[in-house]
Amino acid sequence: MSIIITKDLNLYYGNFQALREINLEVQPNKITALIGPSGCGKSTLLRVFNRMNDLIEGVRIEGKVIIEDEDVYHPKTDLIKLRKKVGMVFQRPNPFPLSVFENVAFGLKIHGLSRERINEVVEESLKRVMLWDDLKDKLHTPALKLSLEQQQRLCIARLMPVKPDILLMDEPCSALDPIATQRIEELMHWLKQNYTIVIVTHNMQQAARVSDETGFMLLGELVEFGMTEQIFTTPAKRRTEEYITGRFG
């Protein structure tokens, strides 16, 4: 049973068509990678899933996006509920200029949870991203003093208290060095037990390493979608083969 389904999805920025007839099904508890050259629409597609594109003026969408059986673009869709369900991690880690603890507790405090409960959730969230052991004695350190990798982990931890089902990751490792990248990739493997992950990446090796399924996009089209192993060994479409072997792009 697919957790995300798009049906004949078209997206326009004014007169420019950024996505063309996208039909895609994302499976739960899997890592799905979207690859393709710059400007192919992969980040746009990712932002469709939590309606981040709504923030851009002149965006028009046709077709359907269904997440957990709910029509994401239905006029009555509760955006706050949607974005709780579909969390997002960005290219550069963007923690709040607060302490490590406050970063994770921020949303919880607004919801008026007890201090004890907040402490529990912060610990549990930091454990989920494997930061607890490193930071349990530094919870009041400013988040911006952490390494970039730890900041990125913290940004993922910050999503945990609202219990998302889907994590969208837009180039989550592009600001990180190779060792930090490897650690985030390990974390993704671990996280997929509990979450569905959709990742946009420029790094094809990263897509090959971490994902279960891969979609190749070009000029707003989803050219090919399939098991990662198949895409990287025997792609069905010539355009996919040319791109992943570096013959164009």
Add this chain to the structure above:
Amino acid sequence: MTRFFDEELKELKEKIVYMAGIAEKMIEIAIRGLIERNKDLSKEVFKYEKEINMLHIEVDDLCIKLIALRQPTAVDLRLITAAMKINSELERMGDQAVNISENTAIYLDHPELKPLIDTPRMAEIAREMVKDSINSFIEKDEALARSVLNRDDEVDGLRDQIFRELLTYMISDPTTIHRALCLILIARNIERIADHATNICEDTIFMVLGKDIRHHIEESWKI
């Protein structure tokens, strides 16, 4: 977009072609030694064996380097993995040619058992199979690869025929056993060379189509 990587892949293919040329030459000389009853030719086979062994290591090194440094995918990955396997097949063909020379040396210590008709014929088919298998790899020619696969039955048939004929010699006159066994072993060596050529063709078909046809897996799908 032309890639520097394409030059490296070309170098890899050239090495395979060169190696196949040596394997073919070894087979041809080994069989000539048997037909012409010339023991000296085996020395030449042994000399080529050293060269093919060195190439075996060189090609593997090059493939490992390309995998590590270029991180190939799709058709490039299939080409390099096929090249690695073909490399081993060619080296083993060289070993079989050496075995033919060794068995010939023993055979030539004795008077001729019979005029050789099927063995040279079998060797010629096997050598053609080797040549065509490498051409199919280089030209990415699936049809040629399949034609080589079909010829394997002919080689197997000739091996059985040789075996049956020599069996009658051994039964009727036990003093022929030693010589007949040498010829049976040589037939077996040639048959193995043809098998290596079919393996190359299976690797080629995988490289071209991305489809694994080994162990008659295609037929098992039909059941």
